[in-house]
Amino acid sequence: xxxxxxxxxxxxxxxxxxxxxxxxxxxxxxxxxxxxxxxxxxxxxxxxxxxxxxxxxxxxxxxxxxxxxxxxxxxxxxxxxxxxxxxxxxxxxxxxxxxxxxxxxxxxxxxxxxxxxxxxxxxxxxxxxxxxxxxxxxxxxxxxxxxxxxxxxxxxxxxxxxxxxxxxxxxxxxxxxxxxxxxxxxxxxxxxxxxxxxxxxxxxxxxxxxxxxxxxxxxxxxxxxxxxxxxxxxxxxxxxxxxxxxxxxxxxxxxxxxxxxxxxxxxxxxxxxxxxxxxxxxxxxxxxxxxxxxxxxxxxxxxxxxxxxxxxxxxxxxxxxxxxxxxxxxxxxxxxxxxxxxxxxxxxxxxxxxxxxxxxxxxxxxxxxxxxxxxxxxxxxxxxxxxxxxxxxxxxxxxxxxxxxxxxxxxxxxxxxxxxxxxxxxxxxxxxxxxxxxxxxxxxxxxxxxxxxxxxxxxxxxxxxxxxxxxxxxxxxxxxxxxxxxxxxxxxxxxxxxxxxxxxxxxxxxxxxxxxxxxxxxxxxxxxxxxxxxxxxxxxxxxxxxxxxxxxxxxxxxxxxxxxxxxxxxxxxxxxxxxxxxxxxxxxxxxxxxxxxxxxxxxxxxxxxxxxxxxxxxxxxxxxxxxxxxxxxxxxxxxxxxxxxxxxxxxxxxxxxxxxxxxxxxxxxxxxxxxxxxxxxxxxxxxxxxxxxxxxxxxxxxxxxxxxxxxxx
Numbered sequence: 001x002x003x004x005x006x007x008x009x010x011x012x013x014x015x016x017x018x019x020x021x022x023x024x025x026x027x028x029x030x031x032x033x034x035x036x037x038x039x040x041x042x043x044x045x046x047x048x049x050x051x052x053x054x055x056x057x058x059x060x061x062x063x064x065x066x067x068x069x070x071x072x073x074x075x076x077x078x079x080x081x082x083x084x085x086x087x088x089x090x091x092x093x094x095x096x097x098x099x100x101x102x103x104x105x106x107x108x109x110x111x112x113x114x115x116x117x118x119x120x121x122x123x124x125x126x127x128x129x130x131x132x133x134x135x136x137x138x139x140x141x142x143x144x145x146x147x148x149x150x151x152x153x154x155x156x157x158x159x160x161x162x163x164x165x166x167x168x169x170x171x172x173x174x175x176x177x178x179x180x181x182x183x184x185x186x187x188x189x190x191x192x193x194x195x196x197x198x199x200x201x202x203x204x205x206x207x208x209x210x211x212x213x214x215x216x217x218x219x220x221x222x223x224x225x226x227x228x229x230x231x232x233x234x235x236x237x238x239x240x241x242x243x244x245x246x247x248x249x250x251x252x253x254x255x256x257x258x259x260x261x262x263x264x265x266x267x268x269x270x271x272x273x274x275x276x277x278x279x280x281x282x283x284x285x286x287x288x289x290x291x292x293x294x295x296x297x298x299x300x301x302x303x304x305x306x307x308x309x310x311x312x313x314x315x316x317x318x319x320x321x322x323x324x325x326x327x328x329x330x331x332x333x334x335x336x337x338x339x340x341x342x343x344x345x346x347x348x349x350x351x352x353x354x355x356x357x358x359x360x361x362x363x364x365x366x367x368x369x370x371x372x373x374x375x376x377x378x379x380x381x382x383x384x385x386x387x388x389x390x391x392x393x394x395x396x397x398x399x400x401x402x403x404x405x406x407x408x409x410x411x412x413x414x415x416x417x418x419x420x421x422x423x424x425x426x427x428x429x430x431x432x433x434x435x436x437x438x439x440x441x442x443x444x445x446x447x448x449x450x451x452x453x454x455x456x457x458x459x460x461x462x463x464x465x466x467x468x469x470x471x472x473x474x475x476x477x478x479x480x481x482x483x484x485x486x487x488x489x490x491x492x493x494x495x496x497x498x499x500x501x502x503x504x505x506x507x508x509x510x511x512x513x514x515x516x517x518x519x520x521x522x523x524x525x526x527x528x529x530x531x532x533x534x535x536x537x538x539x540x541x542x543x544x545x546x547x548x549x550x551x552x553x554x555x556x557x558x559x560x561x562x563x564x565x566x567x568x569x570x571x572x573x574x575x576x577x578x579x580x581x582x583x584x585x586x587x588x589x590x591x592x593x594x595x596x597x598x599x600x601x602x603x604x605x606x607x608x609x610x611x612x613x614x615x616x617x618x619x620x621x622x623x624x625x626x627x628x629x630x631x632x633x634x635x636x637x638x639x640x641x642x643x644x645x646x647x648x649x650x651x652x653x654x655x656x657x658x659x660x661x662x663x664x665x666x667x668x669x670x671x672x673x674x675x676x677x678x679x680x681x682x683x684x685x686x687x688x689x690x691x692x693x694x695x696x697x698x699x700x701x702x703x704x705x706x707x708x709x710x711x712x713x
Contacts, residue, residue, distance in 0.1 A: 001013075001017040001032045001325040002017070002032075005438065012034065012035070013033065013035065014039060015034075015039075015042060015282070016031055016032060016033045016043070016045070016046045017031070017323075017325045017326075018030065018031050018032075018292065018323045018325075018339060019032075019324050019325050020323070020339075023239075023242060024239065026247075027338075028238075028241065028242075029339040031046045031050065031339070033046045033047075033070075035067075035070070036066065038423070038424045038425035038427045038428035038431075039424070039428065040375055040407075040424060041374065041375060041405060041406065041407035041424065042405075043070055043073055044375070045280055045350055045372045046279070047070075047073050047074055047076075047077050047079060048279055048370075049279045049294040049339065050074075050077070050079055051079075051246050051247065051248050051250070051251050052079060052081065052241070052245030052246050053074055053245075054081070054083075054084055054245075055067070055071065055081055055083045055084070055221075056083075056084050056086050057083055057084065058087050059085045059086060059087045059093035059094065059095060059098055060087055060090050060092045060094075061687075062097060062101045063098065063101040063106060064687065064689075067105075068105060068106065069689065071106050078218060080216050080218055080246055081215075081218075081221050082215065082221060082222045082241070082244055082245060083102065083110065083221050083222070083224070084224050084225070084226065084228075084237050085099070085223065085225040086225075086226065086227065086228050087227060087228075087229070088116050088130045088225055088226065089130050089227035089229065089230055089232070094645040095225050095642075095645060096645040097642075097645055099112055099642035100640060102221070103640045108220070108221045109179065109183070109219065109220040109221065109638070109640075110220070110223045111179055111180070111211065111214075112136065112176065112641055113135065113136055113176070113211075113222050113223060113224055113240070114133045114134065114136065114225050114233070115133070115134040115165075115172055115225075115643045116130050116132075116133055116134075116225045117130070117131055117132040117133065117141070117165065118130060118131065130225075130226065130230075130232050131143065132144070133232070133233055133236065134165060134168075134169050134172075135236065136173045137176075137204055137211070138204050139156065139157045139158075139169065140154045140156055140157060141154070141155045141160045141165075143155070144231070144232050149230055149232055150231070152235060157169050170199075170200065172641055173199055175639075175641030176207070176641070177199045178199075179220070180207070180210045180211065180214065183214045183219045183220055184210045184213050184214050184219075186206075186209065186210055186213060187202070187206060187207070187210035190202060190203070190206040190210075208244075212243060212244050215244045215245065216246050222240060224237050248268055248336070249268060249337070253265040253266055253268065254266040254275070254277075254370075255369075255370065256275065256370075257367075257370070258367055258368075259365060259366030266296045267297055268296065269297055269336060270298065272297040272298050273297065273298050273356060273359050273361075273362065274295070274297065274298030274299065274306075274356040274359065275295075275296045275354075275367070276293045276294060276295045276298075276300060277293060277294050277296065277351070277352075277353060277354070277369045278291050278292070278348045278349070278350060278351065278352045278354060279292055279293070279351070279372065280350060280404075281348065281403050282404050283404055287319075287343050288343070288344075289343075289345060289348075289403065290341045290342075291341065291343075291345045291348050292339065292340075292341055293339070293340060293341070293342055293354065294339050295335065295336045295339075295340075296336065297336050298336060298356070299334065299335055299336065300320060300333060300334040300342070300354075301320075301333045302318075302320050302331075302332055303316070303317060303318075304317045304356070305317075305356075305357040306345070306355065306357060307359070307362075307363055308347060308352050308353070309354075309355060309362065309363065309367055309368050310349070310352040310353055310368060311349075315344070315345045315347060315354075316344055317342050317343075317344055318342075319342075319344065320333065320334050320340055320341070320343075321342075322341075323341050328341065349403060349406070350372055350374075351371045351372040351374075351406075353369045355367065374406045374407055375424060375692075377408065377409055377424055377452060379422060379423055379425055379426060379428070379429055379450070379451060379668075380421060380422035380423070380429075380450050381421055381422075381423075381433070381446060381447050381450060382446070382450075383398075383410075383418075383420070383421055383433075383436070383444050383445075383446055384418070384419070384445045384446075384447070385419075385442075385444050386443035386444055386445065387443070390442065390444060393440075393442055394436070394442045394444055397442050398419075398421065398436075401432060401436070401440075407424050407428075408422070408423050409421070409422045409423075410422070422452050451593065451668055451669045451672075452549070453547070453549045453591055454501075454593075454594075454695045455544030455545070455546050455547070455549045455550070455552070455584075455591055455592060456486065456544075456551060456552055456553045456554060456590060456695075456697075457484060457486060457551075457554060457584060457588055457589050458587070458588040459587050460485035460486070460587065461483075461484055461485075461586045462481060462482065462483045462484075462583065463484075463580075463582040463583035464481045464560075465480060465481075465482070465578040465582055466478075466479045466575065467571050467572075471568075471570070471571075474566070475566045476566055476568050477564045477571060478564070478567050478572045478574075478575040479561070480533075480559070480561045480562065480576055481558070481579065482537075482556060482557065482558050482559075482576065482580050483555075483556070483559070484554055484555070484557075484580065484583040484584065485554070486553060486555070487502075487553050493505065497534075499538060500541070500550065500552060501553055501695070502541055502551065502554045502555070502556060503554070503555045503556070504534065504538075505555070505556070505557040506533050506534070506558045506559070507557065507558070507559035508526065508529060508533065508558075524563065524568075528569050529563070529569070529572060531569065532569035532570070532572035532573045533558050533573070535573040535576075536576025536577040536579075536580070537556055537558060537576055537577075539577040539580075540576065540581050540584070541556065544584060544589055545581070545585045545589040546589050546590065546703075546707065547591065547706070547707055547710045547711070549591070551584065552695055553592070553695065556583075558576050558579070590697060590703065591697075591698055591703045591707070592696060592697055592698070593667045593668065593669055593696060593698050593706075594667070594668035594692055594694075595665055595667060595668070595692070595693055595694055596671055596690040596691065596693065597663070597665060597691055597693045598614070598662075598663070598664050598665070598666050598689075598690040599661055599662070599663055599688060600614070600661070600662040600664070600686060600687075600688040601659045601660070601661050601662075601686065601688065602659060602660060602662065602678075602682050602686040603659055603682065603686075604659075604660055606681060606682045606683075607625070607660055607662065609681050609682075610662060610682065611662060613681060614664050614666060615664075617670070618670035618671065619666070619667055620666035620670065621664060621666075622662065622663075622664045623663040623665060626660070626661050626663070627660060627661070666690075667696070667698070668692070674688065675688075
């Protein structure tokens with residue numbers, strides 16, 4: 001499914017891709033998402049429409065830093081999950097350790113359903129290490145007879161002839177039934193009534209039914225294992241998806257919000273009115289924009305006219321496609337609960353809600369499914385067209401890229417006239433640059449990666465602005481005042497709104513010019529004025545007074561708005577924006593830099609060097625030091641079953657020592673190139689993850705250096 005050239009070159013997933021296939025009489029829509037931190041947006045919008053998820057864990061690396069981030073994303077949407085511990089054919093793989101890490105790092109109850117069996121020559125890399133899997137639900141050994149993993153053979157554990165394995169499987173089956181009994185009352189009745197208190201006699205179907213109930217309720221996570229590269233464990237995993245993960249019918253009805261602020265349920269039924277969510281847009285050179293949608297109710301037919309309640313526009317469905325990664329198949333309709341692609345939508349973006357064009361109730365009420373959270377970009381880079389004629393080509397390419405990826409932004413700097421693009425990280429921008437040059441055939445020079453700073457103000461100030469101009473031969477006038485102050489309280493005051501870290505308020509008891517010849521019929525209704533003031537506040541906060549970065553951490557209030565017969569929404573917005581800009585100049589503006597919460601995982605003997613580097617060279621603040629999950633596998637009274645790992649007899653035990661996690665707050669500007677620096681400090685064994693936690697004020701010396709760097713003098 002990784003069909004992009006950049007994905008094959010790097011061996012990682014960059015774009016989430018969808019594929020539809022059948023298994024055991026069921027239809028599965030699979031979305032493959034990236035695991036790299038720079039492509040969090042791809043995970044966010046995929047998780048938004050999922051019914052269930054399979055979390056793939058590396059049997060060698062265990063629960064990695066980004067696994068925790070993705071797990072938290074799934075927690076936000078309450079997605080039931082199963083886990084698959086992969087790569088058990090590699091030397092150093094440890095299934096038991098990975099299960100214990102799930103309990104400690106992800107704070108979930110893992111239920112081991114399988115035990116991997118290894119060849120006796122398990123530590124010879126040329127041999128396939130995982131030869132079979134013991135299934136604790138059916139109490140069978142599953143063997144893959146051919147190297148391609150297509151044929152499997154099931155043998156009852158009792159007749160397999162491996163006493164040690166049978167004893168371990170009995171321990172695992174007992175632990176599984178005991179754990180289920182704690183979480184699910186249904187299996188307790190079966191245990192006493194049908195199995196006479198014997199863990200081995202609990203029927204397979206009863207265990208599966210109980211596992212399904214606890215998985216759907218998000219009380220526990222079934223854990224399976226295998227080696228996908230050699231197709232070992234794939235068929236039982238697909239069976240587990242059918243057995244334990246929910247169908248769209250098992251999930252709660254989607255919740256939509258109305259313009260009034262009330263909510264409404266969207267029931268899953270073909271007979272209901274259409275309601276669908278556009279969760280991803282990609283650009284195809286031949287077909288144009290391809291909009292991926294999930295249908296929550298009703299049905300989409302080819303040639304149907306849709307209404308976008310987010311942008312308030314009508315669009316026509318040219319074609320409906322079923323996708324198989326890069327291949328597609330045209331289909332006549334798309335039923336509720338399914339995922340497909342619409343060709344022909346020109347204005348639809350990620351997170352937009354689509355209804356039928358004749359559904360007046362939904363259109364009037366402004367029915368919208370929940371928006372997709374779009375993370376703020378933290379890095380930016382300049383892009384310089386090779387010639388003037390290339391500018392429209394690059395702008396069109398960037399327009400298509402930003403429509404595909406909402407976490408990517410581009411704009412033109414007013415002072416320098418440079419075109420700038422911003423993204424989530426160094427790799428993200430590197431991929432975007434590669435696509436511009438190779439996929440879109442743009443001729444341009446790319447600048448080095450910079451940090452997207454923010455600005456704020458240290459003091460409170462009030463300012464007044466008047467707007468009086470001739471626009472297209474017509475006079476446009478408005479007067480207003482604005483108050484601006486740093487945010488001190490953490491809670492949002494009543495009646496205020498929050499946007500990009502700012503609190504926005506307005507007192508719209510506005511006055512009209514007594515000398516105006518305005519008739520009794522007001523030419524501006526309160527909603528238009530409210531929207532114009534909101535637009536003006538956001539416009540004024542979009543550009544600071546120091547270097548021109550967006551403003552944040554401010555309370556801004558517009559009041560004493562004076563309107564005239566010549567007032568227009570544009571004049572009001574421009575007047576408010578000018579007032580904000582004037583206030584910002586007088587309120588001691590200063591620069592803020594993105595602050596990252598950084599988790600660095602290193603061996604004990606590397607702790608000193610890494611802490612010294614973070615607190616010294618990188619201007620970071622160490623918050624604490626804690627052991628990784630493997631250092632302490634006990635947790636209160638809950639006992640987690642994990643099979644014993646086969647320890648390699650290579651003499652190299654350094655790689656299996658518990659690591660330590662260093663938690664620190666570090667400015668993002670200091671983290672550029674940290675990946676290669678950490679590898680040098682730890683001999684390649686150190687790993688780290690980071691996330692933006694906010695913006696912090698920088699020192700005067702640092703601010704002067706940034707201003708000098710940005711302005712070039």
